[in-house]
Amino acid sequence: MTTIVENKPAYDGKALDLTGRSGSRAFKNTLATVLIVLAFVVALIPLVWILWTVVSKGYHLLLSADWWSQSQRGVTVRREGGGAYHAIMGTLIMALITAVIAVPIAIMGAVYLVEYGKGTKAARAVSFMVDILTGVPSIVAALFIYAVWITVFGFNRVGFAVSLSLVLLMLPVVLRSTEEMLKLVPDELREASYALGVPKWKTILKVVVPTAFGGIITGVMLGLARVMGETAPLLILVGYSKNINTNPFNGFMGALPTMINQDRTELALQPAADRVWAAALTLILLVLVLNLLARLVARFSTIKSK
Amino acid sequence: MSSPDGTAPPDRPADPAAAGAEPRIEDLVDETSGPTPHFDALAELRAGDERPTDSTTREQTGPKLELGPVGHLGDRLFSGLARGSGGLVVAIVAFVGIFLLALAIPALADNKANFLFSRVWEPGGSDPRFGIAGLFYTTVISSIIAMIIAVPIAIGVALFVTYYAPRRIATPVAHAVDLLAAVPSIVYGLWGLLFFAPIVLPVINGLSSALGWIPLFEKPIGDNVGVIFTISVVLAIMILPVVTAISREIFAQTPVAHREGALALGSTKWEMIRMAVLPYGRSGVTSAAMLGLGRALGETVAVMIILTVPNGNDPWNPSIFSGGETFASKIANNAAEFDSPEKTGAFIAAGLVLFVVTFLVNSAARIIVARSAPGAKRPRRNRRATEGASV
Numbered sequence: 001m002t003t004i005v006e007n008k009p010a011y012d013g014k015a016l017d018l019t020g021r022s023g024s025r026a027f028k029n030t031l032a033t034v035l036i037v038l039a040f041v042v043a044l045i046p047l048v049w050i051l052w053t054v055v056s057k058g059y060h061l062l063l064s065a066d067w068w069s070q071s072q073r074g075v076t077v078r079r080e081g082g083g084a085y086h087a088i089m090g091t092l093i094m095a096l097i098t099a100v101i102a103v104p105i106a107i108m109g110a111v112y113l114v115e116y117g118k119g120t121k122a123a124r125a126v127s128f129m130v131d132i133l134t135g136v137p138s139i140v141a142a143l144f145i146y147a148v149w150i151t152v153f154g155f156n157r158v159g160f161a162v163s164l165s166l167v168l169l170m171l172p173v174v175l176r177s178t179e180e181m182l183k184l185v186p187d188e189l190r191e192a193s194y195a196l197g198v199p200k201w202k203t204i205l206k207v208v209v210p211t212a213f214g215g216i217i218t219g220v221m222l223g224l225a226r227v228m229g230e231t232a233p234l235l236i237l238v239g240y241s242k243n244i245n246t247n248p249f250n251g252f253m254g255a256l257p258t259m260i261n262q263d264r265t266e267l268a269l270q271p272a273a274d275r276v277w278a279a280a281l282t283l284i285l286l287v288l289v290l291n292l293l294a295r296l297v298a299r300f301s302t303i304k305s306k
Numbered sequence: 307m308s309s310p311d312g313t314a315p316p317d318r319p320a321d322p323a324a325a326g327a328e329p330r331i332e333d334l335v336d337e338t339s340g341p342t343p344h345f346d347a348l349a350e351l352r353a354g355d356e357r358p359t360d361s362t363t364r365e366q367t368g369p370k371l372e373l374g375p376v377g378h379l380g381d382r383l384f385s386g387l388a389r390g391s392g393g394l395v396v397a398i399v400a401f402v403g404i405f406l407l408a409l410a411i412p413a414l415a416d417n418k419a420n421f422l423f424s425r426v427w428e429p430g431g432s433d434p435r436f437g438i439a440g441l442f443y444t445t446v447i448s449s450i451i452a453m454i455i456a457v458p459i460a461i462g463v464a465l466f467v468t469y470y471a472p473r474r475i476a477t478p479v480a481h482a483v484d485l486l487a488a489v490p491s492i493v494y495g496l497w498g499l500l501f502f503a504p505i506v507l508p509v510i511n512g513l514s515s516a517l518g519w520i521p522l523f524e525k526p527i528g529d530n531v532g533v534i535f536t537i538s539v540v541l542a543i544m545i546l547p548v549v550t551a552i553s554r555e556i557f558a559q560t561p562v563a564h565r566e567g568a569l570a571l572g573s574t575k576w577e578m579i580r581m582a583v584l585p586y587g588r589s590g591v592t593s594a595a596m597l598g599l600g601r602a603l604g605e606t607v608a609v610m611i612i613l614t615v616p617n618g619n620d621p622w623n624p625s626i627f628s629g630g631e632t633f634a635s636k637i638a639n640n641a642a643e644f645d646s647p648e649k650t651g652a653f654i655a656a657g658l659v660l661f662v663v664t665f666l667v668n669s670a671a672r673i674i675v676a677r678s679a680p681g682a683k684r685p686r687r688n689r690r691a692t693e694g695a696s697v
Contacts, residue, residue, distance in 0.1 A: 025574055028574070029576040032576035032579070036466045037466060037470065039459045039466065040462065040466040040479065043486075044483075046486070047483070049497075049501070050497050051489075054497075105394055108387050108388045109391040109395055111391075112389055116389060125396060126395055129399045131672050134668070136402065136664065137604020137661075138606060139638060139657065140402065140604065140661045141402070143654055144401070147405045147654060151409055175395070201380045201384030231606070232638055235638050236637075236638070257490060257492050260496070261492060261607075280490075283493070287488045287489075287490065288485070291485075
């Protein structure tokens with residue numbers, strides 16, 4: 001120890017730090033830490049900024065009962081008043097129809113991937129196509145439904161057509177999360193069920209799917225959250241209506257994204273601007289509540305793999 | 307081993323999932339009017355089951371599962387439904403391509419301009435002329451810039467969450483970044499145009515005065531905020547949560563042995579990350595970036611709101627500080643013009659190209675994952691595999 005110390009002429013009396021790093025390595029380490037923390041701060045800025053903008057500009061309309069109970073019927077851009085009831089109903093109705101169509105297909109598709117097709121070429125093809133479907137832009141899904149629904153079949157632009165195009169967007173989300181959950185179900189459960197002579201389909205329906213139920217619900221909510229904020233299909237497949245319309249097969253339908261889109265060119269007018277930001281806040285709240293519920297369900301229903 | 311009262315042995319309570327499912331099995335047995343519930347048998351089966359439940363053994367027992375009764379009507383129906391749903395997914399993707407192609411072909415046949423290399427867009431009328439060169443350029447350049455901005459930040463955030471932040475902070479931070487994905491794109495569009503674009507303007511001016519001699523950075527006269535660069539930054543914010551979430555999962559899977567090995571050799575934290583974490587996660591991050599690129603390519607409403615549509619008579623400007631139109635924003639901007647089949651066909655042709663481009667990008671992401679087995683997607687299988695390897 002002493003020899004080492006004596007070899008260092010500039011020894012200042014402190015204990016020798018043998019683990020010390022050379023200056024440049026320590027500097028690089030510090031630099032990396034700073035950059036990484038900086039990246040995190042940079043990522044948070046837009047989040048806080050956007051939320052603050054929307055909340056501060058939109059909250060006051062949300063406090064009135066009219067917002068939740070009235071439509072925009074007869075309300076012009078320059079006038080205050082009216083609510084978002086028509087748009088909230090439209091968004092919820094279209095999302096509900098989407099879920100009713102997409103969820104069964106998604107769950108059965110996941111069952112196929114995990115229980116029936118495991119390791120086969122066909123399953124790999126399906127899995128590949130699910131990935132492709134995940135990446136299909138909403139505008140392409142909307143154009144596809146436009147081509148089928150309006151150009152080929154000659155139907156009108158209605159809410160149901162929007163739901164059909166949203167199915168394309170929701171299906172892969174729910175399918176993937178269901179697949180991940182089904183994979184986590186321990187094989188012991190299946191084996192125990194088979195050992196009791198239970199047929200495979202009942203095993204899946206009453207043992208495997210219920211065990212994974214929490215995860216499936218999480219996937220459904222995340223899928224709903226994704227489709228509710230979509231605007232492109234609404235622009236192409238249904239007109240915006242200021243009136244309450246609960247019939248997805250007839251007439252135009254209001255929805256929160258198109259309500260925002262409707263007034264966004266008139267933002268110089270205070271009543272219109274208020275409505276735009278309030279509708280944006282309502283939409284974010286809807287999506288957020290679904291996301292939080294999904295997380296909550298996920299937290300309380302994780303399958304413990306030993 | 308089995309307890310006399312027919313319940314699971316009390317010394318094996320640490321299996322909540324199995325415990326939760328037991329009543330269901332009971333229900334089943336009653337319904338199928340099979341033998342009365344023999345939980346002794348079930349418990350014995352499990353008690354005598356000394357197999358370790360790690361991945362390798364479990365996968366070996368896979369084929370045995372096929373011993374379940376076959377030929378049952380319910381079984382055939384159910385497996386038919388499952389196969390049908392799987393097939394439907396393939397059919398949907400195929401139909402998207404087929405239908406778009408079928409409706410685009412007549413319009414393309416009438417097209418008097420070169421579809422791939424022309425920049426004019428005058429569909430409809432007796433002499434339709436339209437080409438996608440301009441749309442393609444704007445779409446690709448804006449998405450690539452978005453990716454260049456988003457990926458380093460996403461990697462930084464992912465590293466912060468996995469290796470730098472204390473666990474108490476890391477989880478809320480991860481959720482907060484995920485929240486960015488919950489903001490609808492139309493809100494990004496409004497915020498981007500009204501609040502963000504004015505902030506970006508000085509950056510644009512600075513960049514163009516420094517690099518203006520390159521055509522890519524040449525700024526046209528006037529303070530236009532709806533330019534490609536602005537939308538690129540907004541797109542970067544929009545794809546940040548996707549790229550971060552995937553990178554985070556991959557980084558967290560870096561084998562402990564690699565990390566501790568690096569630290570034991572005297573690495574600094576950064577050297578550990580550079581030598582153990584980043585190489586392990588490279589393919590995962592690449593595919594995450596590709597997925598983000600796919601998202602950016604197809605983003606519609608935010609682009610439609612922010613990007614200024616250039617005047618039809620203006621000469622084409624390759625600068626990222628000028629306006630433009632992407633495939634998606636072109637289609638959405640003109641949704642009201644879908645009145646004649648010829649016009650609609652032109653937009654559907656543009657949509658088809660967008661579909662093909664995103665198809666290729668997403669396939670590339672998938673192939674990158676498949677090529678490099680460890681550190682790839684399928685997080686759960688991997689986690690088990692790597693644990694097995696490091697033990």
